[in-house]
Amino acid sequence: xxxxxxxxxxxxxxxxxxxxxxxxxxxxxxxxxxxxxxxxxxxxxxxxxxxxxxxxxxxxxxxxxxxxxxxxxxxxxxxxxxxxxxxxxxxxxxxxxxxxxxxxxxxxxxxxxxxxxxxxxxxxxxxxxxxxxxxxxxxxxxxxxxxxxxxxxxxxxxxxxxxxxxxxxxxxxxxxxxxxxxxxxxxxxxxxxxxxxxxxxxxxxxxxxxxxxxxxxxxxxxxxxxxxxxxxxxxxxxxxxxxxxxxxxxxxxxxxxxxxxxxxxxxxxxxxxxxxxxxxxxxxxxxxxxxxxxxxxxxxxxxxxxxxxxxxxxxxxxxxxxxxxxxxxxxxxxxxxxxxxxxxxxxxxxxxxxxxxxxxxxxxxxxxxxxxxxxxxxxxxxxxxxxxxxxxxxxxxxxxxxxxxxxxxxxxxxxxxxxxxxxxxxxxxxxxxxxxxxxxxxxxxxxxxxxxxxxxxxxxxxxxxxxxxxxxxxxxxxxxxxxxx
Numbered sequence: 082x083x084x085x086x087x088x089x090x091x092x093x094x095x096x097x098x099x100x101x102x103x104x105x106x107x108x109x110x111x112x113x114x115x116x117x118x119x120x121x122x123x124x125x126x127x128x129x130x131x132x133x134x135x136x137x138x139x140x141x142x143x144x145x146x147x148x149x150x151x152x153x154x155x156x157x158x159x160x161x162x163x164x165x166x167x168x169x170x171x172x173x174x175x176x177x178x179x180x181x182x183x184x185x186x187x188x189x190x191x192x193x194x195x196x197x198x199x200x201x202x203x204x205x206x207x208x209x210x211x212x213x214x215x216x217x218x219x220x221x222x223x224x225x226x227x228x229x230x231x232x233x234x235x236x237x238x239x240x241x242x243x244x245x246x247x248x249x250x251x252x253x254x255x256x257x258x259x260x261x262x263x264x265x266x267x268x269x270x271x272x273x274x275x276x277x278x279x280x281x282x283x284x285x286x287x288x289x290x291x292x293x294x295x296x297x298x299x300x301x302x303x304x305x306x307x308x309x310x311x312x313x314x315x316x317x318x319x320x321x322x323x324x325x326x327x328x329x330x331x332x333x334x335x336x337x338x339x340x341x342x343x344x345x346x347x348x349x350x351x352x353x354x355x356x357x358x359x360x361x362x363x364x365x366x367x368x369x370x371x372x373x374x375x376x377x378x379x380x381x382x383x384x385x386x387x388x389x390x391x392x393x394x395x396x397x398x399x400x401x402x403x404x405x406x407x408x409x410x411x412x413x414x415x416x417x418x419x420x421x422x423x424x425x426x427x428x429x430x431x432x433x434x435x436x437x438x439x440x441x442x443x444x445x446x447x448x449x450x451x452x453x454x455x456x457x458x459x460x461x462x463x464x465x466x467x468x469x470x471x472x473x474x475x476x477x478x479x480x481x482x483x484x485x486x487x488x489x490x491x492x493x494x495x496x497x498x499x500x501x502x503x504x505x506x507x508x509x510x511x512x513x514x515x516x517x518x519x520x521x522x523x524x525x526x527x528x529x530x531x532x533x534x535x536x537x538x539x540x541x542x543x544x545x546x547x548x549x550x551x552x553x554x555x556x557x558x559x560x561x562x563x564x565x566x
Contacts, residue, residue: 140152140548140550141548142154142155142178142547142548142550142551143178143181143182143185143545143546143547143548143551143560144544144545144546145182145185145186145189145543145544145545146185146186146189146190146193146543146544146545147189147192148185148188148189148247150178150181150182150185154181155174155177155178155181158177158180158181159172159177160228160229160230161244164214164228175551175554175555175556178551178554179554179556179557179558179560182545182556182558182560183251183536183558184247184248184251185247185251186536186539186540186543187250187251187252187254187255188247188250188251188254189543190254190539190543191250191251191253191254191257192250194254194257196250196253196254196257198246198249198250198253199346199348199392200246201344201346201394202346203242203245203246203249204242205341205344206245207238207241207242207245208340208341210241210245211225211238211241222234225237255532258531258532258535259528259531259532262524262527262528262531263524264520264523264524264527268523268527269516269519269520269523270512272519272522272523272526273510273512273519273523281509281510282509282510282522283507283508283509283510284461284505284507284508284510284515284518285461285462285463285464285507286461286462286463286504286505286506286507287459287460287461287462287504287505288459288460288462288465288473288501288503288504288505289449289450289458289459289460289501289502289503289504290449290450290460290469290473290499290500290501290502291430291431291434291443291447291448291449291450291499291500291502292434292438292440292443292448292450292497292498292499292500293416293419293430293433293434293437293438293440293444293448293497293498294438294439294440294443294487294495294496294497295412295413295415295416295419295437295438295439295495295496295497296412296439296440296492296495296496297404297405297408297409297411297412297494297495298408298411298412299402299403299404299408300405300408303402303403303404303405304380304402306402306403307373307379307380307400307401307402308373308380310400311373311380311381311382311398311400312372312373314328314332314382314398315370315372315373315382318370318384319370325342325343325370325384325396325398326342326343326396327342328398329342329343329396329397329398330342330343332398332400333397333398333399333400334379334399334400334401335378335397335398335399338397342396343384343396343397343398344394344395344396345394345395345396345397346392346393346394346395347359347362347363347392347393347395348391348392348393349363349391349392349393350391355376355377355378357374357375357376358376358381358383358397361374361381361383362383362385362393362395363393365383365385365395366385367385367386367387367388368384368385368386369384369385370382370383370384371383371384377491378399378401378490378491379399379400379401379402380399380400380401380402381397381398381399381400382397382398383395383396383397384396384397401493404493404494409494412495412496413484413486413496415437416437416484416496416497416498417484419433419437419498420481420484420498423481423498424481430447430448430479430481430500430502431447431448431449432447433448434446434447434448435447439495448500449502450469455517455518455521456517457517457518459503459505472485472499473499473501476499476500476501477501478501478502478503478504479500479501479502480500480501481498481499481500482498482499482500483498484496484497484498485497485498485499536558537558537559540558540559540560540562541562545560545562547560547561
């Protein structure tokens with residue numbers, strides 16, 4: 082939700098919460114080091130342009146609990162920001178240093194609280210990050226190593242592993258701090274009333290959008306064909322010693338996992354896959370391969386490789402049944418007729434959605450789309466999904482779109498029609514009409530205060546040593562442990 086405000090101070094906390102929860106990747110050295118204080122009081126507010134002028138090649142900037150922050154970590158933060166296309170012109174070393182201190186504080190206490198992360202998941206994320214960089218930049222591994230100033234792919238992966246692992250520890254710690262924070266209706270009202278009228282946020286133009294979706298049917302012959310093929314895969318593996326991993330790489334329709342040989346790590350306490358998938362995986366013994374089974378994504382077989390406490394290492398092969406041209410044509414004809422009935426006045430859009438739409442998430446709500454960020458039906462125009470915006474931008478209220486062909490992660494082809502059911506122009510926040518948005522702001526405000534309190538307490542409870550070179554920085558938190566009056 083993008084807010085326009087008359088006074089910036091009521092959006093600052095929202096920005097800070099987002100900044101806290103969406104932690105930047107940071108570099109970490111886990112060895113303890115003794116800081117030799119180098120007094121240089123002339124360095125009050127350090128700038129990124131002065132990096133090469135620092136006396137120390139790679140001095141220790143700070144120690145937070147079991148973590149060390151090096152001068153080079155700050156330099157690497159600039160590289161990380163540049164890699165994401167962020168302008169660093171207005172970002173000082175002190176600002177990045179303060180963020181690194183926070184990250185290390187969270188990561189340190191995550192370890193103290195026995196929060197663990199999945200190494201396989203971390204390595205999978207690294208693979209995706211490298212592939213995304215190479216794809217976006219159109220470059221080679223050599224160029225990537227030059228950008229990160231690394232002499233080998235192995236050293237790059239090792240550093241990225243530490244970056245990602247400690248970032249995950251920090252973000253999990255932050256989530257733990259605020260996971261039980263809730264706001265009551267009275268707290269929401271008090272928050273709203275505390276905002277001076279002239280400083281209340283203004284919400285941008287919002288639309289309510291509904292859609293009807295028709296998905297081509299898959300015939301029984303296509304279903305039987307993929308089930309039989311999965312059974313052949315299983316028999317070949319068991320009887321002939323064929324590799325499950327190789328078959329996943331070459332044949333699985335789950336392209337994201339295929340590059341890893343179909344590998345996923347499931348956790349009994351943290352649902353990741355759909356229920357049908359988890360139920361089958363958790364019922365297997367180590368080394369056992371399941372029978373073919375169905376989910377919304379298609380048909381699968383699963384190999385359970387290893388059980389490690391609550392974690393299950395599995396490989397799977399997904400096959401999607403073929404959609405025939407006849408099914409595609411029938412689906413398009415069906416939704417075309419539905420559109421004609423609505424335009425003719427024989428059906429309302431909402432009734433047509435309830436009767437004909439194949440989208441379970443929206444059909445019983447008359448096709449009404451839900452904003453995933455606010456969980457209500459209003460979607461701010463400037464923050465709407467670009468593809469959806471392009472499909473409805475020229476629609477007048479209650480006008481029906483043409484039949485559109487679309488796809489999603491489950492359905493490779495589907496047809497839909499859309500309509501704008503309501504339009505709300507720019508307006509000052511109204512407690513009744515904008516309750517859910519105001520509730521979200523109130524919750525963020527409360528979460529921010531909880532995190533600030535936690536941070537203040539933990540700074541005093543944790544060993545913190547800041548090098549003299551950085552004591553001239555203006556920190557938002559009391560890292561220097563100055564006694565308050």
